[in-house]
Amino acid sequence: MALHICFSLGYKYESDLRKYLLTKSNTDIGPQSDLSKPIAINTTIEMQRLLSLDYVTGEMCTVSQILTKWYDKRLTWDAGRYGNITRLFIKPEQVWSPKIRIYNVRSPPLDIGQDFIIIHYNGTLVKEHLIMVYSNCNINPIAYPFDTQLCPMYAYIESSNYDYVRFSKFFVEKSIFWRHHVWDVRFKFYPQKVYDKSVGVIRFTLKRMTQFKDVASLLPLFFLSLSSILPFKLSIDHGERLSVSTTTFLSNVVYMTEFDKKMPLNTENYSAVQYFLIGSTILSGFSTIMAIIISLTAEQQRMRHIEPKQGNTDSKDDDSIADNKEAITKANVRKRRIGVFNNITFYIILVCLLTNSVYIIVILVKGSLGENLQ
Known part of the structure; x- marks a missing residue:
């Protein structure tokens, strides 16, 4: 109650x-x-x-x-x-x-x-x-x-x-x-x-926060970039030069397309990785073109018999021997020129690749330190 x-x-x-x-x-x-x-x-x-x-x-x-x-x-x-x-x-x-x-x-x-x-x-x-x-x-x-x-x-x-x-x-x-x-x-x-x-x-x-999947996504970038210069360290007569260059170029195009899907739609800035991919794709395309040019030049020399076969010279007269030696000398000169051209192309791509790599490394290091790069 x-x-x-x-x-x-x-x-x-x-x-x-x-x-x-x-x-x-x-x-x-x-x-x-x-x-x-x-x-x-x-x-x-x-x-x-x-x-x-x-x-x-x-x-x-x-x-x-x-x-x-x-x-x-x-x-x-x-x-x-x-x-x-x-x-x-x-x-x-x-x-x-x-x-x-x-x-x-x-x-x-x-x-x-x-x-x-x-x-x-x-x-x-x-x-x-x-x-x-x-x-x-x-x-x-x-x-x-x-x-x-x-x-x-x-x-x-x-x-x-x-x-x-x-x-x-x-x-x-x-x-x-x-x-x-x-x-x-x-x-x-x-x-x-x-x-x-x-x-x-x-x-x-x-x-x-740094995650394994983010770091793993960057690894293909550097391996694809290295693939752009590897064909120029193969022999000029090596049959895989052109196929390696073409595969690298197409791989860069596919990776760049897929990476772009993860980027913001409305932004004034692009990712440093995107710039790196653009540069790597251009270099791989340049590498493919130069590999084609060098391969065609070497093939033309073979078709023109720039390097004559050395047969039995006992039956030849002195003029034939002199012509044969001169042809061999010219063939060696042209071959060295192709080799020099190949090395120059290699170093041009290497310098561009290093410059591109230094840029992305600097940006990513600043980002990992917490800087907002506006």
Whole structure:
């Protein structure tokens, strides 16, 4: 019986308190009495989880919990008159509350948690809600796969007059559940004013964690590049020179096409690996053309019998022997010229290959050190 009486009294106190607060609240008008003093809003955004970062489209999906605090002197009460109730849970639509908006997003944030507001007897209100945000990130792939991305997100308070509300304090915290298997995420936050709006800026810094698959994807690049110069170390008469050059060229074209599918669609920069692939493809194409030219030149010499066969010279006269020696000498000179041309081509491709390799190594090392190469 005593428990039933206590429960009934508690229900009555809470019911009376709700009626009292709802008669004093106004969902359309803020709590400030002096319009020259904006409402101070304390906001804490707890980053719960990075769900994904689509590298091709630049879409970043995060889950965040927004905690908002403000003061409304209209919603104060004497706890002693209402059964020592010091706080009350109500629905957001029953009182005025600041509307925190996130922009730089692809679609409106999704509320994935139940919103509620806690009113304390001293007039302090606390609102919590959990949202999922799909925001835009301008991907800079130049140091891929050792890249670091900067992705900003902006929060502001929606109001008909932005002079009436402002961020008094703005904090961003990282949840203990914040983990991602690809990106090491850090962020900075600071308030600023944009077009008379009080805006909180959150700048995400995402550094890619080195994985085996990323390193393994670079190995074919260097082996394909080496294959561009190997044909010129084979004998001029070797039948595999042309086939090796052609296979290397086609392999570079296929690898470059497949690699391009993993790169961002909307970006002003290209990956250093793409530049390397373009250079390697040009070198392999040049290698194929030069291998064809050298092979054709050597074949023409054979067809013209530049190297005459040395038969029995006892039956020949002195003039025939002299002509034969002269022909052999000219053939050797032409053969040496082809060899010199072959070596020059080899060193030209080698120098270009080394230059291309040094460029990509410098870019990837800077990227691995965490530099954002804009």
